[in-house]
Amino acid sequence: MGNEKYTDINGKAIGLECQRHSSFCTEFTVSSPKVSIGKVVVYTCFVWLFAYAVFFFTDNTAVLSSAIIITLVGMMLYIHFVKIDHESLLVIGSLGIQVCSSYASGREHTSFIEMSRIKDVVINEAIHMHHIIYYLCILLRDPADPEAVSSVVPLFQSSKPKLNCLVKVYKSCQEIMSKC
């Protein structure tokens, strides 16, 4: 759907996929850009050159092997715990909202919030470093006091999309939630 180009707050292109399963069930997937091969090469070269320099002065081969191990382990940890490939939001009317973020290694982290706990979905404004950004968040209802908000769950945290993307998601969320 939609041929609009979406970007994140730093101006990098991101993809928004909108899958309508039914009139009250929609899935949004925001995919972040892939890791560029140049970046990987630069980091690897940096570590290895450094290791080689140390090796040159110390004549200790353990430095080189440890550099290899550090690079490999670092990459694995990065794709398993840091790099989020895409984040998806499954809105099911009358049932709830499911937030899922999948890492580059295939690991998925899913959490489901029931509709009875959700008060509203809003776009919020925040100051981040030196500029103002917008983000989508779910307001959770306080079980003790139905009018109060107990906590806020921010959405699309790793790929921070710009406002136009958020507005699109927000509108369909509100449409579904008002129906049920």
Next chain:
Amino acid sequence: MVLTVFFPQCCNRAPSGLLVGRWLARGDSAVVLAVINYPFIPSTTRWLQVSREIGKTGFSCQLLPGEDGGAGQQLPQKEEKNEEKMEGGDTEEEDRVIFVHYDQRKVMLSQLHPVETPAQPGSEEPSQLRQVFWTVSHSGPLFLQDKYDEGPLKLSHWQSEGREASILVELMRLASTPLCLLLAWLLVGWSWVTSTRVLQLSPLHFLSSKLSSCVQFSHRTDHMRTISSTHTASRHMHFMRKANLLVSVLLDVSLGLLFISWFYREERLTRLMNRSLDQVLGRFFLYHIHLWISYLRLLSPFLEVILWYGGLSAALGLTFALSLLSDMLALLTFHIYCFYVYGARLYCMKLYGLCSLWRLFRGRKWNVLRQRLFIGTLLFTILLFLLPTTALYYLVFTLLRLVVVLLQGVLHLLVDLINSFPLMAVGLRIFTPYRLAVKYRVLSDEPGTALHLMMEMNALGLADVVQTYRTPTYSCYPPDSWTALLRKLFVGELVYPWRHKTTKTD
């Protein structure tokens, strides 16, 4: 209104029949438990017709009006399932239905993650998902007997492979009650001994509250009391706490036995350790002050004995050995503590004097006897030149003290970890990973059928498990932040290692 139907996966291929299930409280969702394949259709209040077209995999669903619709929604109701009969049906109606498939066995065995809190009288009804879990987990008796298949009444549902049991488990179950009673009886005796008047007198009481092995002992008594209480654990949280405590006590004791077997097999090691410890400490003290040599001399014959019998206390658990070690460390390095206190007091006083004299020196302080200004200035100079010496002493002793405190802190943390780590919960999480949050997956969206979702069990993260099931610790946190600690050190106030929390948080 969107109708949500929770449908067990195992009934997907069942022949036509009646659905057995329950309408949930608000009436817009239903849980199906089983299908009865029985020709007779009794008349009931509200009908839900689930049907499937030939050649399609998805269901469609209709709500049929009954004679007195809406009455008695809490009761288990029967719904009709009518396969291979239904024609197209109007699409608008079908759009408003969600089918959620679930795996009956997993839902039955699982616990929904934020473990149930006791419902307050004023609060609203439990959420939809919780009701689903409750219903499914209470439908157990329906499945435990497999008699349905013999008569004309046939039921398709998830079949358990009979009751699982082992002789060992049954024997343990039988033995547990008398064991618990015996333990409780022993504990009553023990608490009577500890509550006698003699032990409540001030010096003994104070001493026992400071010795970490005594503190550990009282914690362990509490634990045993929890384990041996004869009430069956009614709520999941209680059960988990009991199980966690039991497993951690067992682990503790087995670690302790392991420690003993290692410690006493290498007899020579202990002797060598004692001798060298003696020498090292002796030399260390010779370096400082002769008085402490005599203290150690006095102690050294006992040291070996203490080590020998102290090691035996590991039979009660490794935590006992560790806290005993911590106590012994505190006793052996008592002189360091003393030096530290002398040094700190001296330094503190000197600093204080310098401060006040500095104000005098600058003329900020109103002095009635003006002629004292000269003496004050003189004193200030003397104090200023003496300060580096004191500061150096203070520095050395503080560093020594800090090393001791650090060691003790590490020991405390270890003991605390063993005491409070929810081993049982983590083990359950690793070996039977449904315990749980829920995750939905969209199955198919064939046109003309309702939306089908698959409810999957999503195991809880390890960190969440540890956080939820952690036994309340009696732990000690460092009383100050780092900056406050540094400031205190600089000013020369006394720094104490740990502040015990007086109330345990539950």
